[in-house]
Amino acid sequence: MRSSFFFSFSIAILLLPTVSAAASPIVITEISPVGSATHEWVEVQNISTLTIDLTKWKFWEANVNHTLKAFQGSAVLTASSTAIIAEDAATFLLDHPTSTLAVFDSSWSSLADTGEEIGIRDAS
DSSP: OHHHHHHHHHHHHHHOTTOOTTTOSEEEEEEEOTTOGGGOEEEEEEOSSSOEEOTTOEEEETTEEEEOEEEESOSEEOTTOEEEEESSHHHHHHHSTTOOSEEEEOOOSOOOSSSOOEEEEOOO
């Protein structure tokens, strides 16, 4: 079930009309775990050579723009750096106590197991 979940999200991300790897310096690189409510998280990476401030960015899920709140580390991602957007940042850090990644808290209800479109949006 996990591999089909990831595949469904991969397709949805690629088909979003406002998101393309060429246009966005921040891309979703991993979605995990499936159907675990407060344990859900999304990994994002800055694929550009620029430093990107995620302070006003949003996690888009279920047609809602969810605010990103820096929980651990900086809201600024340097070139090639990775961060976590968690449904519950405190739970993510309990599950991954040795993580040194920047972690953002962004409350959403729960990711669908299949067919849901998600994304990361800048302030504009």
